[in-house]
Amino acid sequence: MDKKRIKVIRRQATLDDIDAIYKLDQEVWTEFPGTREMFASRIETFPEGNVVAEVNGQIVGYLCMEIVKLELDHQKPFTWTEITDNGYLKNSHKANGNYEYGLALTVSPNYQNCGIATRLFLSAWEIGVRANIIACLLGSRIPDYYKYKDKYSPEEYINLRREDGKLLDPELRLYERDGFKAVMLLPNYIQDPQSCDYGVLMKQGNPFYNRGPQFFRNFLASIISRWGHKFLGV
DSSP, X not given: XXXXXXXXXXXXXXXXXXXXXXXXXXXXOSSSOOOHHHHHXXXXXXXXXXXXXXXXXXXXXXXXXXXXXXXXXXXXXOOXXXXXXXXXXXXXXXXXXXXEEEEEEEEOGGGTTSSHHHHHHHHHHHHHHHHTOSEEEEEEOOTTGGGTTTTSOHHHHTTOBOTTSXXXXXXXXXXXXXXXXXXXXXXXXXXOGGGTTOEEEEEEEOTTTTOSOHHHHHHHHHXXXXXXXXXXXO
């Protein structure tokens, strides 16, 4: 598949997309898929925080974000259930919060390595720049840790790198490629045997935080949304 020839359309998800999002989620997250009720609640609570990627009219990617209020310098570890209101967002999303939190990123196996995730991240940054958040956060799995748990502690494992200098774990490597850095280990983040139930809080700072008036940030957000994939080569 020539990813440069794929025409990807990003747009805000609607309630009419729930069945397609649910089907995609069931395909990708076989161990802990979401429910139709979760997706409906997310879209109703924070519509602009739910984005889909389409190829030839088919939804092949889904991203869900929320705005949260955190004191990151003094933050205690939390679980996925706590930070996302068990995936429903109704009690966790704070419109006046200071961080953007990504709780779901789903890409069809048929469109892996086609830049879908990076394009969806652009939508996150459009929202984050407009909202003037400090940084974008997400909880990453460490799906290869079960292979190394007898040799390395989780703290050691998340810093392991291959000979080419890239992080050993494939999911951490994906997020690092898009500019995220590990902030803290999250024990019991989610029930995930491959990650031994660990998550890693990842952070990417907003370079436009508190830079200029709102109209300037709105202009930057529009540029990111429309042309960001060109700058990133996806």
